[in-house]
Amino acid sequence: MSRLGSAATLVLIWLIFPALLLAQRMGGGESSRRHLGGTVYLENNKPADHVTVELRSASGSMIAPGITTASGSFEFYDLASGSYALAINQQGYQPIEVTVDLSLTSSNGVTIYLKPLASNSPAATSHSTISTHELSMPQKARDLMESGRKKLRDKDAQGALSDFQEAVSTAPDYYEAHYQVALAYLTIGKPDDAEKSFRKSIEVSGDKYGEADVGLGKVLLDKGNAADAEKTLRRGVELSPNSSRGFYELGRAQLTEKKIPDAEKSAEQARSLAPDYLAVYRLLANIHVQEKNYAALLQDLDAYIKLDPDSPAGTRAKQMRDEVQQKMAAQKPADTRP
Numbered sequence: 001m002s003r004l005g006s007a008a009t010l011v012l013i014w015l016i017f018p019a020l021l022l023a024q025r026m027g028g029g030e031s032s033r034r035h036l037g038g039t040v041y042l043e044n045n046k047p048a049d050h051v052t053v054e055l056r057s058a059s060g061s062m063i064a065p066g067i068t069t070a071s072g073s074f075e076f077y078d079l080a081s082g083s084y085a086l087a088i089n090q091q092g093y094q095p096i097e098v099t100v101d102l103s104l105t106s107s108n109g110v111t112i113y114l115k116p117l118a119s120n121s122p123a124a125t126s127h128s129t130i131s132t133h134e135l136s137m138p139q140k141a142r143d144l145m146e147s148g149r150k151k152l153r154d155k156d157a158q159g160a161l162s163d164f165q166e167a168v169s170t171a172p173d174y175y176e177a178h179y180q181v182a183l184a185y186l187t188i189g190k191p192d193d194a195e196k197s198f199r200k201s202i203e204v205s206g207d208k209y210g211e212a213d214v215g216l217g218k219v220l221l222d223k224g225n226a227a228d229a230e231k232t233l234r235r236g237v238e239l240s241p242n243s244s245r246g247f248y249e250l251g252r253a254q255l256t257e258k259k260i261p262d263a264e265k266s267a268e269q270a271r272s273l274a275p276d277y278l279a280v281y282r283l284l285a286n287i288h289v290q291e292k293n294y295a296a297l298l299q300d301l302d303a304y305i306k307l308d309p310d311s312p313a314g315t316r317a318k319q320m321r322d323e324v325q326q327k328m329a330a331q332k333p334a335d336t337r338p
Helices: 003-016 018-026 122-135 139-153 157-170 175-187 191-204 210-222 226-239 244-256 260-273 278-291 294-307 312-331
Strands: 034-041 052-057 062-067 073-079 083-088 096-101 107-113
Touching (some): 052 073, 062 073, 062 139, 083 107, 122 175, 139 157, 175 191, 175 210, 210 226, 210 244, 244 278, 260 278
C-alpha cells in the first residue's frame, strides 16, 4: 500500500470508528456512564418548546431523539464516554449540529440558539402549512400528541408510543402523529415497526410529508437497503428541498452504492444548506478518499477542524491532515532543474 493510501485508510477509520479511536487514545474501557443536557433558544432568547433534538454518534448515526421542555431544556442519560453530536432540523429554522465531548465528564451546559430562515424560503412556507394541518386535527388527538412528547422527554418511550398510537386512532389522517409513532419505535429499538409507521405517515399524507420520507430512507439505509433508501430519500428532498439531513442521508446512500459523483453532489448540497453540519464533512472526506482527491480531502479536514477543533475527533482530524500533507509532499516529483 502506498503512503498516501495508508493515510487515506486512517481517514476512513476516523470516519467510521471515532469512538473506537477515542477509547484507544484514552487507554482502556469506560469507567462510568454519562449524561448530556442543555437548553435550546429561539430568537430573543425565547426558550424553544417541543423542538426535536437528535443525539447522534460521532459518525453521524442517530442514537435517540429528544424533545425540549417548555423551558427549552433537554437531557439524555446513560451514555458511554465519548464524542456525540446534537442535531436540530426544526422547520422554519436553520439546521444546526453541535459536537460535545463526554470523554471525561457529563455535561449539562450545552446552549443552542436557532436562527430563523428567511420568511420567503420554501422551508418557512412548509412550516406554516404543516402547522395549519396540525391545528385542523381534533383537540383530543393534539392533547395526546402533547402528552406523548412529554413522556418522551421523561424517558417513557413506551408510554409516549401508547399516546401517539391513540392519537392516530382518534385522527387516522394525523400523519405527523404517525411520524412520532415511528420516532418512538426508534427510541425503544424497534426499527422494523418504525419503518411501518414512517410508511403509514407517507401514505396518510399522500406522500407530501418530506420528513417521513427522510426518516424512512434513513431506516432503510441503516438496514442495508441502499437502493430503496436512495429512492425514498430523493422523494424526501424533493418535498423538503431545504432538508440538510435529507441530502446528507441521500449522499450516504449513494456512496454505499458507489455512485460517487452523485454522492458528492448530495453532500455538497447538504453542506450548502448547513455549513456547520459536522457529519457532512466526514461524508465528503469519505467521498474524496474514494475519488483519491486528496486536495479536496484536506479541505474537508480543514473545515471539520475549524468547526470542531478541540474534541477527540477534531484532534484526530488535525493529525490526519498533517499525515496527508506529509504523504502528498513526499510523493511530489523532485525538482531536477540545475
